[in-house]
Amino acid sequence: MNDTAAVPAKLTGLLEAFDGVTDTEERMSMLASYAGRYREVPPSVAHRPYPEEARVPFCESEAFVWALPGPGGTLTLHFAVENPSGVSAKALAAILEKTLSGAKAEEIASVNPDIVTRLFRQNISMGKGMGLMGIVQRVRDLANSTLRERSTP
Amino acid sequence: MSAISERKYVHPDVLVSTDWVDQNVKNTGVRLVESNEDTLLYSTGHIPGAVHVDWTNDLNDQVRRDYITKAGFEALMSRCGITPETTVVFYGDKNNWWACYAFWVFQLFGHTRARVMDGGRLKWEKEGKQLTKETPAYPKTTYRARERDDAKIRAFRDDVMKHIGAHKPLVDVRSPEEYTGQRLHMPNYPNEGALRGGHIPGAKNVPWSMAVRTDTGEFKPAEELESIYLAGAGLKPDQDIIAYCRIGERSSLTWFVLTYLMGFANVRNYDGSWTEWGNLVNVPIEK
Numbered sequence: 001m002n003d004t005a006a007v008p009a010k011l012t013g014l015l016e017a018f019d020g021v022t023d024t025e026e027r028m029s030m031l032a033s034y035a036g037r038y039r040e041v042p043p044s045v046a047h048r049p050y051p052e053e054a055r056v057p058f059c060e061s062e063a064f065v066w067a068l069p070g071p072g073g074t075l076t077l078h079f080a081v082e083n084p085s086g087v088s089a090k091a092l093a094a095i096l097e098k099t100l101s102g103a104k105a106e107e108i109a110s111v112n113p114d115i116v117t118r119l120f121r122q123n124i125s126m127g128k129g130m131g132l133m134g135i136v137q138r139v140r141d142l143a144n145s146t147l148r149e150r151s152t153p
Numbered sequence: 154m155s156a157i158s159e160r161k162y163v164h165p166d167v168l169v170s171t172d173w174v175d176q177n178v179k180n181t182g183v184r185l186v187e188s189n190e191d192t193l194l195y196s197t198g199h200i201p202g203a204v205h206v207d208w209t210n211d212l213n214d215q216v217r218r219d220y221i222t223k224a225g226f227e228a229l230m231s232r233c234g235i236t237p238e239t240t241v242v243f244y245g246d247k248n249n250w251w252a253c254y255a256f257w258v259f260q261l262f263g264h265t266r267a268r269v270m271d272g273g274r275l276k277w278e279k280e281g282k283q284l285t286k287e288t289p290a291y292p293k294t295t296y297r298a299r300e301r302d303d304a305k306i307r308a309f310r311d312d313v314m315k316h317i318g319a320h321k322p323l324v325d326v327r328s329p330e331e332y333t334g335q336r337l338h339m340p341n342y343p344n345e346g347a348l349r350g351g352h353i354p355g356a357k358n359v360p361w362s363m364a365v366r367t368d369t370g371e372f373k374p375a376e377e378l379e380s381i382y383l384a385g386a387g388l389k390p391d392q393d394i395i396a397y398c399r400i401g402e403r404s405s406l407t408w409f410v411l412t413y414l415m416g417f418a419n420v421r422n423y424d425g426s427w428t429e430w431g432n433l434v435n436v437p438i439e440k
Contacts, residue, residue, distance in 0.1 A: 024210065025288075032196030061191075085246045085274075087193040125209060126346060128191065 061086025067142035108143035163416030198284035234291025244270035347431025
C-alpha cells in the first residue's frame, strides 16, 4: 500500500514546508507556533471527563481524538490534550486538525504515522515519538472505522 | 513545605528555591538552564534569561549511544555563555527529571558550580512567576573542559554484572509495574525499548517519585528521605550503589537525592538502564 498516494494536499504541503527547514530552532519555533493554535474539542462534541473510547492508547500527553462524519464522505476531527506539558501533542493535534479535518475518510486513512518523524525529526524521544504516532494512528483508525461502517450493508 | 535550609540536607547548597531564582534572573554569574522531556515546552515560555539544553540533541552524541565529548561540551558551554565560574541552575518539567539528568552530565565534565531549582517548572508556574518566549542571546565564551570522566558517577553494563556478583546494592527507581515486568515502560507510556521485562537481580524498587512531593515538585526533607532510603530500602551512605531506570533520566534524580541531599559517597547512574539490560542476551533477570 502506498500511504502517501492519497494524502490530503494540505498535509503534503505542510510536510514539504517542514522538510525545507533545516535549522532546529526554526523548526521548534514552527512547531511551538502550531501548539499555540491548538483548539480543544468544543463542548458540543465532548465534555470532561472525556470518554475512554476517545483516548489515544499509551499517550503520556493524555490525548483524545474524535472524528465526526461530514458531507461528501468527509470527517471533522477534534482533539483534546489533557497534560498541560504536552506541547508536542498539542502541536501535532493543531497540525492534524488544520490539514486533515474536512478531508475524505479515504484520504485520512492513508496518512502514515511516520509523518511524526518528518515533523519533529530527531527532536523527540523514542517514547514521546511513539505517543505522537499513536495520535496519528488513532486518527487513521477512526477513518478506517468510518469506511468499514459505510461498506457494511 | 519548609525552606531548603531547614530540611537538613547534607549538601543544601545544591538546591535553590524559586524565589532565589526570581531574585537572580539578571545575575550575570548565574545561568539558568531549562531541560524538559517535551523539548517544545521551552519555546512556549521559560524563565527570563534561561537557555534551553535539549537532552536529545545537546547532551547525547548523535551517532553512538553515549554522551557528548569534551569538544561537544565545550561548544555547548560556549553557546550558552557559560564559563567555569558560572553557577548553572537547572530546572525543567517532570519534577526535574531532565534537569537532574543535565546536572549529572555536567558533572561528568566536572562543572561543580551547579544547582537545581527545587520544584522545577511545576512550582514556578504554580506560583505564577514570570515566563517569557524571548530567547536570550549571550556572548559566546571560551570554556576549557576536562576530559569526560565516567568512572565516578556512571556505571556500564559490565560494572553492573560485577555489582551483582559482589552482592552490592542496586536501586531500581522505575514504577512497581516496570520492576515486576508487568510493563516495559511507565504507566500510560507506550511499551517500547526492551524485549524482556523485570529487574536486575537483587535490585530494590524505590520509585523516584518517593523523593518528591508531587503537588509542588519539591524534594522531601532529609528525615523523610532517610525513612525511605535508609529504613525502608536498607541502603547505607557508605555503600557502593548503582541506580537505574529505563534510560537514566529518572535514576539521575535518585542519584542527585542520594548523593547531594543525603550525602551518599558512591552512587553511580547506570544510564544504559532497562533499555540496555532488558535487551541484552543471556544476562540474569528477576521478576
